[in-house]
Amino acid sequence: MRAYVASRLVQTALVVFLSLTAVFGMVRLSGDPVLLFMPMDIQAKDVNEFRERLGFNDPIAIQYGRFVAGALRGDFGESLRYRRDALALVLERVPATLLLGGTALLLTLAIAVPLGVVSAVHRDSLLDHLGTLATVLGQATPGFWLGLMMIYLFSVQLGWLPTGGRGSLAHLVMPSIVLAAFFAARIARLTRSAVLDVLGEDYVLTARAKGLGEARVIGKHTLRNSAIPIVTLAGLEAGQLLGGAVITETIFAWPGLGRLTVQALLNRDFPVVLAAVFLISVLYTLINLAVDLLYGWLDPRVRLR
């Protein structure tokens, strides 16, 4: 087990290094970084002076070497746009991101798993059909539309909730619901089919035959056995929530990591892009590792080597 975790951590380092290298190459292909943060009405030679000073005129191999040397020391350079340490800028966003992502994930599981289980147990009942309707709606509704509609209803019309920003519990309500709506729909559908699969197994029949109550049959024998695909998807979604809540963050003016990253990409703020990719890929691979460790706990037949 310890050896397994150690080797996975080495893999993590490799994955992070390779993604950084790939992104380094891609952002350099996206165009001239200097034009976007310099004023438009200055002379071409002044622009070039900046390019020279920031090292963008050097051969790409030298720039890459400099980047790797810096990154190994945790130094991703200074944001071109904000003139601050790029990694610090990214780390500043982590609390807001974790707060929103964590809340959304908890909300997702709290809605999706019961919904999926009820739908499966009462298959083809009215409840199941309503559940299916809800999940289809949840998946088909674009986040930006749902977000704007909620702002319209709860902020403008009713005045119950703030339109956006961060600060209180009230600020967290709408963005986490918008995020959870989409992710919960996916997990609910998966839960339903996973539970249905297991419900057909012989050991469930056995459990029922030996007179176990429905709660134990579902809670212990069924749910635990159908948990692996659910945990897998929840792990993927947790990763997406970290870096991919861009639209929700934008609509609700939430100061998260996703928006910072996308803005940095659009502004060709390379140091920030790379620092964000670094952080997101580290978190993503760690979540994957946690998911894999969970497999072993959920299903003792899974041996981690």
Place this chain on the structure above:
Amino acid sequence: MRGLRSALAVSLLLGLLAAAPAGAQDRVKSKEVVIGLGAEPRTMLAVTIVDWTTNTQLEHIYDRLLDRDPKTLRPKPMLATGWRIVNDTTWEFTLRQGVKFHNGEPFDAQSVKATMDYLKNPASKSHYAAYWRLVKEVQIVDPYTVRLVTEKPWPSLIDRASLTDFLVLPAKALRELGPEKLNQHPIGTGPFRFVEWRRDERLVLERNPDYWAGPADVARVTFRFIPEFSARMAALLSGEIDIMKDVPPHVVEAVERSGRAKIRAAVSSRINYLALVNLKPGPMQDPRVRRAINHAVNVDELIAQVLKGRATKICGPLSPANVDYAPVECYTHDPQRAAALLREAGHDPAKLQLTLDTPSGRYPLDKDVSLAIAAQLQRLGIKVNVVVNEWGTHLDKIKNRNTGDMFFLGWGPAVFGQGVIEPLFQANQTYSSYGNNPLINEKIAKAITIVDPKGRAAAYAELQRLAHEEAAWVPLWQQHDLYGVASHVEWSPRADEKVWMYDAKVVAR
């Protein structure tokens, strides 16, 4: 997306109650104004980064040497009470006495010198070094008199000084605390003092009771950063913010009807134009073709149909808001003349194919305008391929001269001639679309060094006439800046795009 947004914006208003919400009522009592902007500032340090959003916020904390009259846009006193030309390469400024920075440090000639030294120091990596490149040194004559000595005659120095290009830093604090500390807690002489900057959320300022021109009416100014336009609009209509910049023309009526906010418009000095690119091979090399396009594009129709009247037509490269403006006659809308000119240049309009590059969402309805221009040229049979670019790509294409035959661009604040003519009409400039004209090059080189006001006016008038004859652009219009302003705030926007809260008043309604 836009259709959906306008549908939303209209529906937003259908069920609105006209009563001011609780938050807004509290702000009336505490005299607080909340402004919704699309982005946060990039720094709190003066004279470092050139960026509209940054500067419109910093100007509340720091003062400039000179201000501009909001109506005429001519320079007027601010931290400097007077200025004069000593000789061709020396400007002298008389400084206001008794002004104190927020930390108590007095403002004097040392502050001006320290600010110039900071921005010109390569280690500061200030964008403003490029703007002030011609300044050789700052001479302190006495504590309230400074002289700026330039390498060569530079009449536009006064124009730079009265833009946002010289926000004055405190000399002693800069020396003792250093730029990094000042970035965390900015110290200026301005009408508002720094309270708090929560990254990507809000910037809070409070009134400076000792402001040299008297304290502001507004006690507290909060800038909130709301990137999404619909969310910004919802924040205005739900009373969370009091001022919103860039209301799109198609929702103006909806805001007016809401009863909670009204529209305030200013004719901006920022111009929009269609560049007819002669820096690459193609039909635009021929001035007759460029003139033909000028006759074929119906600017009045674009303003009425696309921008709902929210733009002011211009005919030459400078707008009347520019101090060096001279009137030139418009190209008349005359499709027959356009077709004749094209044939004269050897092009059959029905066979002519052109490409037009446009950004999307950078300027008011830029993409829609470009598509409408394509449709107008199509009436002559010209086939126009409109290429919509992401902003960074658009700039790259202009820089690398691989746009199509035409591109859409905005330029501003454009308040003095040099700032427009020099970067946009010479082949060696980054965003130019026109050049390699020795006559124009020579006239530009001369115009920017003429100190005598009459001679300067004549030189710029001639350049405007030449640019018009050469038909380097289809000049389009001055943008109208549209703001949504809550009913309890009295404030008028300015042509130089400053959201200047010193002029605002909070009134109970």
